Amino acid sequence: MQEHVQLDQKQINKELLNGVLQMPKWWPGATAVVLVIFIVGLCAFGYMLNKGVGVTGLNRPVYWGFFMVNFVFWIGISHAGIMISAILRLTQAEWRRPVTRAAEVLTVFSLMAALMAAPLVHVGRPWRADLWVFPYDFARGVWINIRSPFIWDPSAVMTYLTASTLFVLVALLPDLAIIRDRSKGFTRVAYSVMCLGWRGTPRQWKLQAVAGILLSALVLPVFVSVHSIVSWDFAVQIGPEAWHSTIFAPYFIIGAIHSGVSAVATVMVLMVWLWGWKNYITPDHLDAIGRLLIIVATTWFFFFFLEWVFALYSLEAPELAMRDLQVFQWPWSGLFVLFLLTAFFIPVPMWLFRNLRRSLWAMFISTILVNVGMWLERFLIIIPGTMRRGHMIFDWGSYHPSLIEILMVAMTFAWVILGMLLFSKVFPLIPLFDIKEAMVGRDEIKVGRKTVPASIRE
C-alpha cells in the first residue's frame, strides 16, 4: 500500500537536524512575533492582577468565561500526545513514527497553557495557587477539599504533564547523543549532560524501549481520566442548565481526541512546510491520520447527538430555554452554525476523498477548521450555560469578553507556538532513532531469488 523511500542514515541525520544545527530563515521572525504576543498577554495578566477580575467581561451570573473555555480547549488539544504516542504505539501503527514527538511536545505545552488558562488567571487570588494547584498539604487536609473537581483537575493535569514530559525525555536520549556528536564547545557539553551518557549500547537501547512501552501502558488511564475530570467541572453542577449530564465525560473525551488529533495533523503539515521534511511526513501519513480522524469525528458527532437527545428528552423549561439560546438567538445561533460546519460538516466530507486526505493544503485547512469548531463547542457549552436561562428570569445573564480576556487567550496560543518553536531549535521535532528503526524494519535482503524482510517484528 505505502511507498517507501529508503534513506541512508547520514541523510536522515542531516535533514532532521536542520532546525537544530542550522537556523531556519523564518525562525527568528516567527519566534519574535509570538514572543511579542505572549508578552502583551503577560502585561494584560499583570494589569488584571493589579486591578482585579473586574477588568474581564465576567459578571453575575456569568462567572466563568473565556478562561474556562480556553482551559477545556487546551486540555482537549493535549489529548493528541496520548492518542498518537501511547495508543498508536501499543497498536503498532507504523505511521505514528514521525509525529510522536511533535504530538508529545504539543501535549506538554498545551497542558501548560491549560494550567495558565484556568487555575492561574481565572481565579480571584492567583497568588494562592500553591495551596490547591500544587497542594503541599494533601496529607493534613487543611486546605484541600477533595470533593471539589477543582482539586481533581490539577491532580489529573499534573499526572498527565509528568507522564508526557517523561515520554519526551526518554525518547529524546538517543537523538541528543547524535547532536552531541555533531556539535562543539559549550553546545557539546550541554548535550552531553542532557543525553545522560547515552552510548547506544544494547542495554541502553533495551532500557529505553522498555521505558517507552511501560510509559505508554501506564499512561493509558490518563487517556480517560483527564478529560473526564475536566468534564466533571461542569457535570457536577446543578446551577447552570444543561451541564448536569452523565454523558459529559465520554463526550468530552472523544471531543478532546477529535481536536487533539486534528492539531497533530496541522503540526504535521507545518513540519513539511517549515522544515521541508517531506521525505518523512508523506501523503501516506496524512492519509492515515485522515482516516483515523473520520472515525474519531463521527464518534464525537454521535456523542454530540446523544447529548442533545438526553437534554431534550426531559422537556424541562430551563433546559429548553438554554437550548433555544444556543441555537436560535443571535449571535449564538451564528456561532452554532459555524461550529457545526467547522467541527464536522466541512472537514469530514473532505476527509472522505483520498485526494484531499493526501493534500497538504486540504489537511491543513480542514484540521484548523476542526479546532475552530471545537473551541466554539466549548464556548457554546460554557457561556450559554452560565447565562442561567433558568426559572429565575429576573437574573438572566449576558457576557461580552473584554480586551484583557482576549489578550490573555491569545497569550495561551502564543505560549504553545512559542514553546514548539523553542523546542524545535534545541531538539529535533522528528525522532531520528524512530525513523531509522522504521527504515531498518523495512530493509529487505535477498535470499536466493526471493526478497524477504530483514527483520521480524515481534
Added chain:
Amino acid sequence: MAGEKWGMVIDVDKCIGCQACVVACQAENNIPINTEDLYNQRRAVQWIRIERYWEGEFPDVKARFIPVLCQHCSDAPCEPVCPVFATYHNPEGLNVQVYNRCIGTRFCANNCPYHVRFFNFWEPSWPESLKNQLNPDVTVRSRGIMEKCTFCIQRIRRSTRDAKAEGRGVEDGARELNPACVNACPTDTLFFGDLNDPDSKVARMSAEETGEHGRGYHMLEELGTEPNVLYLKKVDKNAKEASHA
C-alpha cells in the same frame, strides 16, 4: 439539646417591594455602594434582592415581588465544589463563607441555583464621608473573593453571647438577634429564628404552612438543596377567576 438551626420564613403575600431590607443589609454588612456603573456591569452586590416580576397584560398588570437571599441550604450545592473549604456548613445550620480561605474560583457561585453568591470584582471603596459608618463587627471583603448573606452572623453571635453571659436563652424574634433585613421590613414579611426550637415563631409557621393546605414552599425545591428559608406564597384573590377565564 440539639443546638440551633437558624432559618427564615418569607411571607411573599406581604412584600411590597420597598427594598428597605436591601438597604438595611447594605448598611449592616459593609457592602460597597452599588453605583449605576456597577449595575451596568451586572456586578452589583445585593445579599438580599427583591426580584420583581410583571404579571398580566397592560392595562391589567401586576407587579409581583419576591425577596431572594442565600437559602442556607442543608444540602448546599456550593459547599462540595469549593477546593479550599472556603464555604462550609456550620453546626448551627448556616452556610458560612470564610473570606480568608477563599481564592475566588467562583465555582460555588456557578453552582448556586439561586444566584445569591457575589464576587468582589473590584476592591471595595466608600466615599470618605461614609467610612466612619462601616460596621466594626463585619469584615470588609477584599477583591477576588466571594461573599454572600450570612443571616447577619455577627448579630447572632453577639446576642447569643450576651444572653449566655446573663444566664438566659435568646429571645425568639428579638431585634438584636434578627438579621438587619428582618428588622427593617415594614410589613413583617420576613421572620427569623431557630427552627429547632418548637416554640419559635419560624418553627410554628413552618409547621403550619408546610401542611397540605399551607402556603409554604421552598425555592427550586425539585433540586433537593433543602433550603432553610421557607417562602409563603401569595394569596391571590383573582387566581381562581383567572384560571377559569
